[in-house]
Amino acid sequence: MSNEAREIYKHEEITRSNTLISAKYKSTLTENKIMVLALKRAKRDEFGRPTITFTTSEIKKVMGRDDGSFYTQLKSVAKAMTGRTMFIEDKEQHSFKFINIIHTAEFENGKFTVNFTPEMNNYLDDLKSNFTTMNMGILVDFTSNYAYRIYELLKTQAYRVDKDNTPLQIDYNLSELKLAIGCVNTQEERVQKELDRPNPDFDYIVNSVAKEKHFDKWYDFRVNVLDVAKRQINEKSDLEIDYEPIRSGRGGKVVGITFFIKKNVNYNEIEAKTEKENEILLKNGNSVVDSAKRPDDYNERFEEIMDYIDVRVSSKDLKAFLKAADYDVERVKKAYDLSKKQKEIKNFVGWMKKAIEEGYSEDVIHVIDGSEENAKKADEILAEYEREKATGSLAERTWNRIKKKEEYQEFLQYIADQGMTEKTLESIYIPKERMELYQSWIAENK
DNA sequence: GCTTATAGCAGCGACTCCCT
DNA sequence: AGGGAGTCGCTGCTATAAGC
Incomplete structure (x- = not known):
């Protein structure tokens, strides 16, 4: 616009x-x-x-x-x-x-x-x-x-x-x-x-x-x-x-x-801040995240990445990407481009962060994807799993699986009847609570 | 527990304008 | 012109709530 x-x-x-x-x-x-x-x-x-x-x-x-x-x-x-x-x-x-x-x-x-x-x-x-x-x-x-x-x-x-x-x-x-x-x-x-x-x-x-x-x-x-x-x-x-x-x-x-x-x-700056960070504000119940060490055009960079990445991730994660890349938009984009070439990524957010931090190149990925590195890869995933379990990303992934289910559309209809959009749902509830909601809906209706 | 922000009150000199 | 009523500007005090 x-x-x-x-x-x-x-x-x-x-x-x-x-x-x-x-x-x-x-x-x-x-x-x-x-x-x-x-x-x-x-x-x-x-x-x-x-x-x-x-x-x-x-x-x-x-x-x-x-x-x-x-x-x-x-x-x-x-x-x-x-x-x-x-x-x-x-x-x-x-x-x-x-x-x-x-x-x-x-x-x-x-x-x-x-x-x-x-x-x-x-x-x-x-x-x-x-x-x-x-x-x-x-x-x-x-x-x-x-x-x-x-x-x-x-x-x-x-x-x-x-x-x-x-x-x-x-x-x-x-x-x-x-x-x-x-x-x-x-x-x-x-x-x-x-x-x-x-x-x-x-x-x-x-x-x-x-x-x-x-x-x-x-x-x-x-x-x-x-x-x-x-x-x-x-x-x-x-x-x-x-x-x-x-x-x-x-x-x-x-x-x-x-x-x-x-x-x-x-x-302009204030507006971007209020619009883009509202969901985080509501999610965390805190005031807006700290603004230390950010470039002046931070919000433009953030929006650029938000537009670029089609995978559904929270803006909190997007920010983490940006931070991991030292606010370099190109580094985030590069990692994302690379992610699209992967056969399977079990934890998109974790993969992205790592790809940004370690600067995966196509060659490196090739090796990791190779069969002889399978054991190493499995270990990494396991370590990632243990790490993310504490931070709630596990729930996030589970939630993403739920969203692929057929009855999810019915569930959306149900929450719409309650006056809530999908976006509102995701900005207000953490994944764990969304699942609880979903489960109680299943229990009542199925 | 200390600091900061909001809210409210009393007191007093300074100021402004009305009225004679 | 100047006395005086009414109000302001400010200081200082207290209370309360929220943030750090």
Whole structure:
């Protein structure tokens, strides 16, 4: 896809999106990740209500820890999730409202079940399609939810930035902004009532109606919300923003904010990172892998290899190839070309790594393939087997065998019914868990 | 266990603008 | 012009949670 087409596509996506996700109060990164997964995979139960059930191991993986605090943490996550609201904006009426997303989130018998509110039926499909991988990557990168909320708000306007990338000016009433990003508790009955009116008086709501509000002091708001948002958005997203306060009245009270937004010229790198490494992020439940000693065009090199290698391997393995080759794309390609000439490779990943590290030439391979070297080869495979057994590649291979079976297509259909694609399955579950899933499906259906 | 980030509050001098 | 109300900018303190 050309860069230009990518730009157009992006804008299309943004302008369609009028539903945003926000937390009532502070929410953790873990909660965000689980929320994203829940939205992506929710399906309707027998009453037509959207619902999703996670296994313990899946949750643990997403949370990235397996210690004693797991249960306590999950409790707070569940609590925070039930406070999630969706932001619905009616631009013509110049009003907006928040609706609750989650009815209950509970942990019972080793399963974490999230029940969405019935209202969510109207928005779920919209959310699934609008909540793209890119947004997901950016979302989990923000450590401040206000930063993310401000990012979303400004991004809806980003399509108006012209080709010269001159900063686009957007004015916000301070109270309106505070309501929109969740600095003020919009769950309060009176607040909701006021917000539902056409052309609501935001200053009145914030100053006189709302009971719970955060960052009432301008300085605190500036330092802890605006400055943090500016820093994080400029560092992590495709936008570059700045702002200025609008003052009026006695004492020079700040009554509004003027934002200046433009495209972040450094974003290509960030984008590649978020898109390509998302699955690893979810797989490991960790933040993105270390970036030490990588060439500047690492992502281009990675993509080149990803395009080149047709065999299905995880991006983690692809990265390992690249690293083993000292980030030399040609060395990886050469090894891959060679692999295609082999009669049989039992462990593709292991073979590739070795081929890259030891620089197999066609001659060398010839000898190894020869009958007199069979014993040596068998030993190598055995050693490889023992080595890989510990790291899980054995399961990976077993999984690849399962995928060749006839009933695998039926299994795909089954998980599709659960709202999951093959890609999602493979990015969320480790091979061992995939097999467990597969086995329980066999047990139930065969 | 120490550090860092987020959140919130109190106090006080500095500043801005309104009003007389 | 200048007194004063209202607000800001900043320091410093505390609490909490997450990361190292």
